[in-house]
């Protein structure tokens with residue numbers, strides 16, 4: 514199958530490097546230089562492309578989705594930091610009847626971690642002596658904060674622990690309310706991505722940690738997602754990909 518890459522930074526390059534292993538051909542690469550405001554996306558440049566994969570920047574991704582879907586092509590989105598525009602994107606996808614798959618984290622390990630957190634949080638719901646918090650660390654060039662993955666982890670905790678109702682994403686220059694879940698971030702050096710979920714009590718603390726060692730896991734997950742999405746219509750996430758095996 515053939516793909517087009519939208520964004521040729523760390524992730525775009527890693528996907529290009531690994532594509533051949535999955536018998537996937539990279540037909541076209543859109544970069545900031547050749548694709549400002551999605552102007553390079555048209556019928557001709559998407560010719561023979563089965564699925565597009567976007568790992569660009571939050572300020573470009575929605576324009577890219579709009580342009581790609583207007584030419585009836587399916588798209589996998591790894592870019593984070595745009596989820597406040599989800600309703601608009603859903604409308605674009607439905608109007609153009611394309612296949613759309615997004616995930617804040619394409620790594621197999623993190624998707625297993627999501628499932629572990631569901632069941633763990635469900636247990637902690639019963640023991641209110643434990644207070645949860647989430648912390649993530651990424652390389653200093655990451656533009657959005659907190660990470661999309663940290664927000665997904667936060668949603669999981671909120672969905673399972675009834676005493677927590679909202680996320681608090683700022684530096685806490687105040688006492689947190691008992692129903693607030695603190696999500697904090699550090700930006701430093703070259704860290705690929707680390708997510709901690711902490712459950713703290715007077716007696717002890719329990720920590721779940723996921724550490725990404727390199728970008729290959731994300732890139733492989735995005736390629737597998739593109740294979741899954743070929744020929745499909747509708748909105749999907751990595752959960753659909755993983756449960757399809």
Ligand SMILES: NC(=O)c1ccc[n+]([C@@H]2O[C@H](COP(=O)([O-])OP(=O)(O)OC[C@H]3O[C@@H](n4cnc5c(N)ncnc54)[C@H](OP(=O)(O)O)[C@@H]3O)[C@@H](O)[C@H]2O)c1
Pocket residue numbers: 519520521522523524525543544545548549550551568569570571573590591592593594616617618619620655731
């Ligand atoms: N879901 C996941 O599993 C996962 C994993 C890793 C990263 N991510 C996310 O994926 C995104 C990309 O990560 P990255 O590490 O590859 O970042 P990166 O190295 O900064 O690469 C992003 C690239 O997109 C380019 N770009 C900007 N506007 C564009 C446009 N209109 N069309 C095409 N390309 C454009 C940027 O160019 P300039 O630098 O010149 O602006 C940059 O080269 C980020 O949002 C990151 O948080 C997600």
